[in-house]
Amino acid sequence: MSKIQASSALKRFRVLDLSRVRAGPTCVRMLADFGADVIRIEPPVGVDPNANMFADVRLGGDFQNLNRNKRSLTLNLKKPEAREVLYQLVQDADVVVENWRPDVKARLGVDYESLKKINPRIILASISGFGQDGPYAKRPGFDQIVQGMGGMMSITGLPGQGPVRAGIAVADSSAGLYTALGILTALLEREESGEGQWVHTSLLHAQIAMLDFQAARYLNEGDEPVQAGNDHPTSCPMGLFYGSDGPFNIGVSGDGQWRKFCEALDKSEWITDSRFETVQSRRQHRSELNSLIQDVFSQRSVEYWVALLNTAGIPTGPVYTVPQMFEDPQIQHLKVSKAVEDEEVGIKHFITQPVNLSRTTADVVTLAPKWGEHTNEILTELNYSKTQIAHLKEIGAV
Template sequence: MQDDNSAAGEAGQAGQAGPRRGALSRFTIIDASRVRAGPTAMRLFADMGARVIKLEIPPGAPGGDDMIGGRDHNRADYENLHRNKESLTLNMKTAAGREILHELVKRADVFIENFRPDVKDRLGIGPDALRAVNPRLVYASISGFGQDGPCARWPGFDSIAQGMGGLMSVTGKPGEGPMRVGIPLADLCAGHFCAMGILTALLEREASGEGQWVQTSLLEAQVAMLDFQAAQWLVDGNVPEQTGNEHPLTVPTGVFATSDGYLNIAAIGQTMWRRLCEALGVPQLVAEPGMGSDPERVKNRERVNAAVEAALRQRTTAEWTERLLAAGVPCGPIHRVDQVFADPQVRHLGIAWPMMHPELGDISLVGQPMRLSRYQREAPPRPAPRQGEHTDGILTELGYSAERIAELRAGFIV
C-alpha cells in the first residue's frame, strides 16, 4: 500500500484481489463513501488500476448499508459502480475498528468519505485525525451542500441538488414546471469533480510531500454544470428560462419530427442555417423577414421551427441524417438505450465493457469514456466484491493473526 510502484502489486496479491495493473496502480485508496457520488469517483481510480478498498458495515452490526446501487435491490447498478474494488467489513464506530483503519491509513494514499459534515469528526475519522496518522494522506469529502454554512447538515440527494442548483428550472418545456434530468447528474458530476480534485492533490503532493483535504458537494457540482446558463445571470443579469429540447440562444437547434421518428439538429449561425435550408429544399427561408440571424430567429422561434419541421416530415430520420451530414449540418438520431449500444460508432468505441460474471454470466458494464495511449484497460473487469470478500486477506496483510481476525468477527468489528 505504499506510495511506490513495487508495493502496489505486492499489496494486491496479499489482499487476494490479484496484481494491480494500470496507470494508477501505485495508489491505494480507502473508500468509506456510499450511495453514488463517492463510488463514482472511486470507480475511475479502480478502473485505472488503483487499489480501492471499499469499507462496509459488518454483517450483524447496526447501521448496515442501505444504499442506492445496493447489491440486493439493484444488482446491475451495484456491479457497474463497484467493479474492480475490494471489500473490507469494518465497524469504524469502535476503538478496535478505528485501530484497523489507522493501520490502513498509514499505508494508503487517499481516504474518501461522504458522511454528513459532523459525522466524521464525531467518529474521530476527520481529516485532521487521519492526516495526523499519515501526513501524506489525501483526504477527500463529498457532501450534499458543503462542509459548513446554513445548509451543511441537510441530507444530500441528487434531486434536491438539481433543484437548488438551478438545473430543474432550465429543464423541460416552457410552462410545464421544473423537470428533473433523467440521470443523477449532481451525484455523477460531484464524483467526477472529486476525482479531479484527488488527482490534483496527488500531483501537488509530489512537490510538497504532504497531503491535503479535497472537498466538493452535490450543490457546487450542479451549479458548476450550469455553465453558460449561469453566465447569463452572472454576467448579463438575465435569468434563463425553460426551452424544452431547444437551445436557448440559437434557432433552429433542437428536436424535430421526421416521417418516422425524430432528429436532433444543431444549425448554429448563418452558415449552418443556409446549409440547412438548402438541404431541406427550402432555400427561400434564408431571406425571409425575421430569419436573418440567430437573435432574429430566437424571437421568431415558433415560426422558424414550424417551417423546418414541415420540410423534415417529408423524409425518414435516416434519410435526413445522411442528407444533412453531407451538407455539413450537425445532426443525429435520438436513440433509446438499447439503440445506443447497437449504434455502430458506440460499438466501435467499445464503451460497453464485457465480462463473465460468476453468477450473472456474460454481461457488459459501462466503461470509462477516456483513452490513454500507453495504458490498455484491464480486460475483463473484476466483478464487484461480495461483502467483506477481502477482509481476511487485508487484515492478514496488516499483521493480524487468524485468531485475532476470528475475535474481531465475533465482536462485529469486521
C-alpha cells in the same frame, strides 16, 4: 487473491473507499478502473440499516457498475478495534474517500486533522450534500433535492410544464467526477510538496457548476434561464424535429451553418428572409421558423435527413431509446460496455470509462466484491494473525 489491477496508470496508489450511494463510488470507480488498489470499507452486515441505499441488490447492475475493480473489507468504525485497523491502513494509503455528513467524520476520527497525524501525505476526499460548513452543512442531501435547489429542475422540461428532474443523477455523478479530478490534482501537487491535503466538494456546488453557460448568462447578462423544452436556449434552429417515421435532433449554430442548412433543404430563400437573417432574429422568430422546418422534415424519413444533413456539415442525430442506443454501430465501435464473467455469478455488463489513454487505459476486470470478501486477506496483509482476526469478528469489529 492478489491485488486487483485494472490498469498500470495508478497502480502505485492505494485508495480507501468509505463512501456510499452514488457520488463517492462514482469518484472511486474511476480511480479503480485506472489501476489504483481500492479497498471498499463497509460496516459488517446488519450494522448500518442504510448500507444498501438505492443500489439495494448487490448483484444488480447498478451496484456492480459502481463498485467493480474493488476489494471489500468490513469494519464497524464505532468499535475502537476497527478504527485501529483503519488507521493502520491509512499509514500506507494515499487517499481516503468519504461522503458522510460533515459532523460524522469528526465523531469517528476520520476527519482530515486526525488522518494527517497518522500520515501527512494522506489526501482526504469528502463529498457532502451542501458543503462542509455553512447553514445547510448538516442537512442530508440527495440528487433530486439538489437538482431542485441548484436550479436545474427550473430549466428542464417543456415551457410551462413545471419543474422536471433530469433522467440521470446529475448532481451525484458530477460531484463524483469533480472529486476524482480534485484527487488527481492533489496527488500531482503532493509530488512537489510532499504533503497531502483535504479535497472536498458538494452535490450543490457541483450541480451549479454543471449549469455552466446557463448560470453565466444570468450572472453576466441578467438573462434568466427558463424552460426551453427541446429547443436550445440561445441557438436556432437547434432542437427536436420529426421526420415521417420518428424524432431526430439538429444543431445549427452560426450564420455559416445556417446557410448550409438552407441549401441542403433547398430553401435558399430563407437565407435572405429578414426574419431569419441573424442568430438573434431567428431566435425571435423561432416558432415560425421551426414550423417551416417541420413542414419540410415531415416529408422524408429520419434516416434520410440524418444522412443528408451530416453530409452538409450540420450536426444531426436520431433520438434513441437505451436499447437502440446500444445497437448503434459507432457506440459499439467505442466499446462503451464490457462483459465480465464470474464463475459463481455469471456474466455482468459494465459501462466503460469514457476517457482513453494510449498506453495505460482503464479497464474493468472484476465484478463488485461480495460483502467483506477480502476482509481476511487485507487483515493478513496488515500482519493480523488468524487468532486476532477471529477475535475481531467475535467482537463485531469486522
